[in-house]
Amino acid sequence: MAMSLIGIIFGISFFVITQAQTSGFEAFFIRTILGTNGAIKISDRFQDMDGTVSKVSEDGKSQFFFRSREEARYTEGIVFPDEIRNALASYQGITGISEVLEGTAELSGVSRSFPVIFHGIRHHDHSQVSELDNQLIGGVMDNFTTDPMSILVGSRIAERLMLKKGDRVVMKGGTGTIQLKIAGLFETGVSQIDKNRIYIHLSTARQFKGERFAGSFFQVGLSNPEKAPELAAQIQYHLGHRSVSWQEREKVWLDVFKALRISSAITVSSILLLSGLGIFNVFAIMVIEKTRDIAILRSMGFSRFDASAVFLWQGVIILFIGLLSGCIFGFIGTYFISEIPLRIRGIFSTDSFVVNWDISHYLWAITIASVFVIIASWIPARRAGKIEPAKIIRETL
Amino acid sequence: MKHSPLLQAKNLRYSFNEAGIPTHVLKDVSMELLPGEITSIVGPSGCxxxxxxxxxxxxxxxDSGDIFLHEKDVLKCDDQTRTVLRNHKLGFVFQFHFLxxxxxxxxxxALPMRKAGHSATTSHKKARNVLDKFGLLDKASRFPHKLSGGEQQRVAIARAIINSPSLILADEPTGNLDSENSKIVYSVLSKLATEENISVLLVTHNIELAQSCNRVIRMRDGRIIE
Structure with a gap:
């Protein structure tokens, strides 16, 4: 019985710890990508002359279908940004709208060049849809906002070109060449962005690209990012521009995290299942060993329920001790795990285990353990309640 | 003065299937027990x-028949009521003490009294009184395996009477005891019948013991023959 109790304690602890880790990394990843690319990206426009939308549900979960691609007119980027901005302002839940002009260029330092993707932004707008200010690892944001010929460079680009704050760089491409001064370096943690993105002023980007009014896309921030798919569908329906939520954009990674979380939950639940089987075995043997005592108790006036209750109560006591100890150990374990150094660079940047303190992990562990232990106790308890005293006493004598 | 019967059984039939063949254990058994009477049932094994x-x-x-306890048709009672009746009105003593x-x-x-809803203090107090009556008070804190066979059986009788039942049903209570302890156990049961007006129904193979009872019921092949 002690081993089963230990199994319950460990099962709950491991469940809490593994869920805290997997959901912690997932939450951190979501924070990173929301803080970098926003909740919704609104980009190119399709104009289907035969009717753009063939089917969409009210909750926006259905995808858009273009009946005839051949007849659809494709418009790259945002042609009328002011109109789109005004239209977006009427949607509820949008906390910020940032117009971005995207393009490619070659960035040259003192001794070498490197291809980059520039994002032309208005800092005030972009800070409302991203964590750019917090991602600054060198330099001062004011230097960027006040100087239209300044640039923010991704940390990995800076490493490759050996650039630092205050250096001057040359950006080639588009309409020609412009010279910019590095106002700061940023690190998002997403290596793909850090090694190829730079931020410049929107007006500078338009000038460089030779497009006086256009934007490439809008980056939208939401008060509740979970509602991004519904809102993106509505925006696409109303404005005719391709709108992609962060969930759709990062679906591959989110699916990976989900699979990991479920996989670890199933693995750890097997510990609880085995403990439940252990409890079942112990109780089943106890019922067999105590059959005569149960029969005698029944002859004294103890009811079927009394006989069952003995085992149910033992199950409840084991469960209670297991839940309490398991949750405490799980909490302590999660804390210690979060202190373990772990350097990760790639899809996000962290130097230690990321954990998510979520009550739902404890509730799930409690639910799973309770189900196993209650079933493991209830079956032998039911059997104890069914013992016929006359038959047992007759067989015993 | 004629007492109304404590328990009446009318036309009881009982059978069970053994390998698909029905075995009739009881065939139209009728009997009654009076308060304060000690009755023995004797007969060959399997009767x-x-x-x-x-x-x-x-x-x-x-399978069929009627049983009246205090004129109440107990066969019509549900399981819960029968359980309560066992706790309040009946006491069992078996061949083995079954403590x-x-x-x-x-x-x-104290166990049956605790089940009846009494507090631990009240139950223990009454249990001490009963054990004192049986000369076992000094053994109260011991565990059953530390007692002799006779003592264990007296403890079993003490447990059977703790709730002051109307009827004690004893299934060969002296079957495992030597003659001296058998006499002690019988005298305890006899005393309960005479002094506390408790009916005792005793199943025994011991003819001498059976003949000491107020009444002897003889059975053979599932019927009462005398």
Whole structure:
């Protein structure tokens, strides 16, 4: 019985710890990508002359279908940004709208060049849809906002070109060449962005690209990012521009995290299942060993329920001790795990285990353990309640 | 003065299937017990003595017939009511003491009273009184395996009477005891019948013991023959 109790304690602890880790990394990843690319990206426009939308549900979960691609007119980027901005302002839940002009260029330092993707932004707008200010690892944001010929460079680009704050760089491409001064370096943690993105002023980007009014896309921030798919569908329906939520954009990674979380939950639940089987075995043997005592108790006036209750109560006591100890150990374990150094660079940047303190992990562990232990106790308890005293006493004598 | 019967059994039939063949254990058994009377049932092995005892003790149900306890048709009662009747009105003593080995003598005796809803203090107080009557008070804190066979059986009787039942059903209570302890156990039961007006129904193979009772019921092949 002690081993089963230990199994319950460990099962709950491991469940809490593994869920805290997997959901912690997932939450951190979501924070990173929301803080970098926003909740919704609104980009190119399709104009289907035969009717753009063939089917969409009210909750926006259905995808858009273009009946005839051949007849659809494709418009790259945002042609009328002011109109789109005004239209977006009427949607509820949008906390910020940032117009971005995207393009490619070659960035040259003192001794070498490197291809980059520039994002032309208005800092005030972009800070409302991203964590750019917090991602600054060198330099001062004011230097960027006040100087239209300044640039923010991704940390990995800076490493490759050996650039630092205050250096001057040359950006080639588009309409020609412009010279910019590095106002700061940023690190998002997403290596793909850090090694190829730079931020410049929107007006500078338009000038460089030779497009006086256009934007490439809008980056939208939401008060509740979970509602991004519904809102993106509505925006696409109303404005005719391709709108992609962060969930759709990062679906591959989110699916990976989900699979990991479920996989670890199933693995750890097997510990609880085995403990439940252990409890079942112990109780089943106890019922067999105590059959005569149960029969005698029944002859004294103890009811079927009394006989069952003995085992149910033992199950409840084991469960209670297991839940309490398991949750405490799980909490302590999660804390210690979060202190373990772990350097990760790639899809996000962290130097230690990321954990998510979520009550739902404890509730799930409690639910799973309770189900196993209650079933493991209830079956032998039911059997104890069914013992016929006359038959047992007759067989015993 | 004629007493109304404490228990009446009418036309009891009981059978069970063994390998698909029905075996008739009791065939139209009728009897009655009076308050304060000590009655023995004797007969060869397999004649249905113990089965009759378990039916009268509400541990089993007959195929047909009626059982009245205090003029109440107990066969019409549900399981819960029969359970309560067993706790309040009946006491069992078996060939083996069947004490709970994990409990002390005192706790064993107090058990039926605790089930009846009395507090631990009240139950223990009454249990001490009963044990004192049986000369076992000094053994109250011991565990059953530390007692002699006679003492264990007296503790079992003490447990059976703790709730002041109307009827004690004893299935060969001296079957495992030597003659001296058998006499002690019988005298205890006899005393309960005469002094506390408790009816005792005793199943035994001991003819000498049976003949000491107020009445002897003889059984053969599932019928009462005398």
């Amino acid at each position: 249905g003595k113990s089965t009759l005892l378990y039916l009268l003790g509400l541990l089993d149900r007959p 709970i080995k994990e409990l002390s003598v005192l706790d064993n005796v």
